[in-house]
Amino acid sequence: MVRPIAFLVGLGFAGILLYSLIMGAAAYISEPPAPTAEHEFHLHPKEVHFASDGPFGKFDRQQLQRGFQVYKEVCSACHSLHQVAFRDLQDLGFSEAEVKAIAKGWATEVPSINPDTGEAATRKGTPADKIPAPYANEVAARAANNNALPPDLSLMTKARHDGPAYVYSLLTGYQPQPAELLKKFPDSKTPPSLHYNPYFANLNIAMPPPLAADGQVTYADGTKSTVDQMAKDVAAFLVWTAEPKLEARHRAGLAVIIFLLIATTLAYLSYRNIWAGVKH
Amino acid sequence: MSFPWANHYAPKHPVMQWIDERLPLPRLVYNAVGAGYPVPRNLNYFWNFGVLSGAALGIQIITGIILAMHYAANGAIAFDSVEHIMRDVNSGWMIRYAHATGASFFFIVVYLHIFRGLFYGSYKAPREMVWLLGLVIYLLMMATGFMGYVLPWGQMSFWGAKVITGLFGAIPVVGTPIQTWLLGGFAPDNAALNRFFSLHYLLPFVIAGVIILHIWALHIPGSSNPTGIEVKGPQDTVPFHPYYTAKDGFGLGVFLILYCLMLFYAPNALGHPDNYIPANPLSTPAHIVPEWYYWPFYAILRAFTFDIFGIPAKLLGVVAMFSAILMLFFLPWLDKSPVRSGNYRPAFKKFFWLLVADVLVLGYCGGSPAAEPYVMISQLAAAYYFAHFLIILPIVSRMERTLPLPNSITEAVLEGKSGATLSTSTQA
Numbered sequence: 124m125v126r127p128i129a130f131l132v133g134l135g136f137a138g139i140l141l142y143s144l145i146m147g148a149a150a151y152i153s154e155p156p157a158p159t160a161e162h163e164f165h166l167h168p169k170e171v172h173f174a175s176d177g178p179f180g181k182f183d184r185q186q187l188q189r190g191f192q193v194y195k196e197v198c199s200a201c202h203s204l205h206q207v208a209f210r211d212l213q214d215l216g217f218s219e220a221e222v223k224a225i226a227k228g229w230a231t232e233v234p235s236i237n238p239d240t241g242e243a244a245t246r247k248g249t250p251a252d253k254i255p256a257p258y259a260n261e262v263a264a265r266a267a268n269n270n271a272l273p274p275d276l277s278l279m280t281k282a283r284h285d286g287p288a289y290v291y292s293l294l295t296g297y298q299p300q301p302a303e304l305l306k307k308f309p310d311s312k313t314p315p316s317l318h319y320n321p322y323f324a325n326l327n328i329a330m331p332p333p334l335a336a337d338g339q340v341t342y343a344d345g346t347k348s349t350v351d352q353m354a355k356d357v358a359a360f361l362v363w364t365a366e367p368k369l370e371a372r373h374r375a376g377l378a379v380i381i382f383l384l385i386a387t388t389l390a391y392l393s394y395r396n397i398w399a400g401v402k403h
Numbered sequence: 404m405s406f407p408w409a410n411h412y413a414p415k416h417p418v419m420q421w422i423d424e425r426l427p428l429p430r431l432v433y434n435a436v437g438a439g440y441p442v443p444r445n446l447n448y449f450w451n452f453g454v455l456s457g458a459a460l461g462i463q464i465i466t467g468i469i470l471a472m473h474y475a476a477n478g479a480i481a482f483d484s485v486e487h488i489m490r491d492v493n494s495g496w497m498i499r500y501a502h503a504t505g506a507s508f509f510f511i512v513v514y515l516h517i518f519r520g521l522f523y524g525s526y527k528a529p530r531e532m533v534w535l536l537g538l539v540i541y542l543l544m545m546a547t548g549f550m551g552y553v554l555p556w557g558q559m560s561f562w563g564a565k566v567i568t569g570l571f572g573a574i575p576v577v578g579t580p581i582q583t584w585l586l587g588g589f590a591p592d593n594a595a596l597n598r599f600f601s602l603h604y605l606l607p608f609v610i611a612g613v614i615i616l617h618i619w620a621l622h623i624p625g626s627s628n629p630t631g632i633e634v635k636g637p638q639d640t641v642p643f644h645p646y647y648t649a650k651d652g653f654g655l656g657v658f659l660i661l662y663c664l665m666l667f668y669a670p671n672a673l674g675h676p677d678n679y680i681p682a683n684p685l686s687t688p689a690h691i692v693p694e695w696y697y698w699p700f701y702a703i704l705r706a707f708t709f710d711i712f713g714i715p716a717k718l719l720g721v722v723a724m725f726s727a728i729l730m731l732f733f734l735p736w737l738d739k740s741p742v743r744s745g746n747y748r749p750a751f752k753k754f755f756w757l758l759v760a761d762v763l764v765l766g767y768c769g770g771s772p773a774a775e776p777y778v779m780i781s782q783l784a785a786a787y788y789f790a791h792f793l794i795i796l797p798i799v800s801r802m803e804r805t806l807p808l809p810n811s812i813t814e815a816v817l818e819g820k821s822g823a824t825l826s827t828s829t830q831a
Contacts, residue, residue, distance in 0.1 A: 125733055125736040125737065126736070126737060126739075126797045129730070129733060129737055129792075129793040129794075129797065130793060130794055130797065132726070132730070132789075132793055133789050133790055133792070133793025133794040134793075134794065136723055136726070136785075136786070136789040136793075137786040137787075137789050137790045137794070139707065139709075139711055139719060140706055140707070140782045140783075140785050140786040140789075141782070141783075141786055142709065142711070143706065143707060143708050143709045143716075143782050144779055144782040144783060144786070146708075146709050147708055147709075147775070147778060147779055147782065148779060151775055151779070156774075156775070178668045205483075206483070206486045206490065211490070274680075277486075278486070278679040278680075281671060281676060281679040282676050282677065282679035282680045283676055284676055286676065324689065365679075367490055368489070368490070368496040371496070372496060372497070372500075372667055372670075373667070373668075375497065375667060376663065376664075376666070376667025376668055377667075379663050379667060380660065380663055380664065380667070383656060383659050383660045383663060384660065386656055387653065387656025387657060387659075387660060390649070390652040390653040390655075390656045391653045391656070393649055393652070393653075394649040394650050394652065394653045397645050397646060397649045398646060398649070398650070401444060401641060401646070402444075402816055402817065403444045403445050403446075403641075403816055
């Protein structure tokens with residue numbers, strides 16, 4: 124009884140699917156989907172390399188400090204770094220005293236209460252604090268940015284495909300809208316409040332070019348701060364904010380794999396040894 | 404179970420004797436996975452995946468219990484608590500990546516285990532119950548994996564939960580109330596997150612229980628083998644320990660190497676970047692995709708694009724998706740060929756490899772955006788998937804001329820035709 128029923132059920136499912144296939148194909152041929160500007164002009168991130176790439180990758184701490192400086196002097200005006208605490212910055216090679224000074228001198232103060240009245244107040248940052256956000260809440264952030272919300276950057280390089288290259292490409296990818304695009308898609312002109320950037324998913328991003336000119340940041344270590352250099356540095360810094368334990372992971376992985384290779388070799392030899400007398 | 408020639412448990416140490424007389428637990432272990440369980444001598448490496456699945460469950464339970472010590476199942480802080488594990492908990496990053504990668508590797512070894520069973524006819528009499536219990540484990544795994552993916556409360560967690568529970572909304576009349584009841588609200592929120600966490604903690608132990616039944620049912624007839632013919636005498640078997648414990652030890656080592664390469668060097672490769680964005684009910688991701696291990700079924704769900712006889716396409720898709728798994732429960736009665744192993748079934752073997760390719764194609768389409776040509780390809784592939792099990796297998800099992808079987812496992816082994824490789828019999 125099972126098989127005749129199965130036969131009918133199978134015929135039913137396969138029939139419906141093939142019918143859908145034919146209908147779908149007919150619709151596709153009679154009305155092929157219209158091309159979109161996003162589909163034709165969106166670019167994959169540029170090829171860029173970081174010291175942290177690859178199985179033996181380590182952070183370039185000098186670069187991370189430069190990237191932090193770019194974040195502090197440029198990005199932090201609008202973007203929060205919610206997951207990172209000031210104390211974490213010691214990882215970048217800052218001393219305890221330097222971290223204390225960075226926390227204390229941060230442009231935004233930490234929300235707090237007045238110890239006498241209990242009213243809302245702010246205080247200077249300490250190393251134990253998470254880096255304070257530039258806006259009190261989403262409404263404030265949107266109000267200050269033409270209704271666009273600057274996303275938190277802590278996990279940005281893991282929250283986009285090919286994240287580090289994406290950040291670098293986006294920061295260096297601002298350009299005038301190609302004439303070819305406007306000719307082909309006259310309705311897709313970038314609105315006046317947005318900015319054309321082919322590395323952004325829908326091509327038009329609310330963020331104005333943040334790294335506009337060479338020398339915008341004066342690096343403490345004397346590196347020449349071209350736009351390209353600043354973009355690379357801040358992308359490297361955001362790799363660290365998203366994955367601060369990357370070096371520990373690479374190190375532990377090497378030890379684990381070496382151990383497993385030895386253990387597996389021994390397991391293989393004992394397997395061969397035990398089976399030596401048995402044909403199988 | 405045991406063959407008459409199985410080793411008998413005879414504790415030598417007085418302490419073990421004392422225990423055995425009062426609680427014969429050592430005896431149980433000895434007979435289940437020790438020297439007291441005779442196993443065909445010709446098993447190939449595809450028989451490693453049962454033990455590997457058990458090991459993967461063990462890894463998930465241990466890492467999961469530790470994660471639960473630091474995780475907070477509350478919509479307001481769940482995402483940040485996962486990041487707290489990644490940043491502030493000692494070696495928390497390792498535990499979390501071990502758990503996330505471990506889920507993928509659990510499914511990898513279970514899929515290989517299932518396809519091994521499909522190829523070698525392990526679902527056939529007298530092992531139907533082993534197959535049925537295995538499918539129950541698989542269904543429980545899918546539920547557990549889905550709920551686990553919701554817990555980090557990222558964008559894919561939230562929207563995945565919304566889409567999957569939305570499937571129940573396709574049921575006529577009672578669909579929406581059922582969906583609301585499952586979620587504890589009209590959309591995924593704190594109530595849903597809390598119950599998913601509770602169930603995600605519970606179900607692995609249910610899986611462990613069903614695994615005990617799965618092994619129990621297996622030990623009644625004993626393990627099958629690559630020739631598919633039954634054990635005839637002591638010369639056909641070796642004791643599980645030390646022979647297969649040694650082989651499984653080697654297999655486990657290879658598994659752990661691959662698993663750790665992924666864990667330490669590409670921990671996010673199998674996940675979706677959107678899940679590093681906190682859940683936001685007001686912003687729908689461009690492409691909502693489940694984890695890779697659901698992709699074939701997701702492709703079947705989305706392959707139904709037209710209403711038929713007034714039945715909405717969504718309902719058809721949901722019914723088909725569940726049928727795609729549930730029909731496997733009937734497999735022992737659909738494939739009636741008396742020959743078990745695909746090595747001796749030339750026609751079956753061709754269709755088997757077609758099915759493997761078909762499922763891979765479905766998986767690829769399931770992970771791609773719901774646009775052409777992926778929808779059309781998945782319609783064709785889904786049609787073959789159903790036809791394979793419901794139409795082709797029953798016909799093939801009746802029509803095909805199978806190759807002559809060896810007289811015994813030992814004879815096959817001595818002639819070098821143990822079926823230890825998948826392609827042995829093509830030349831034979």
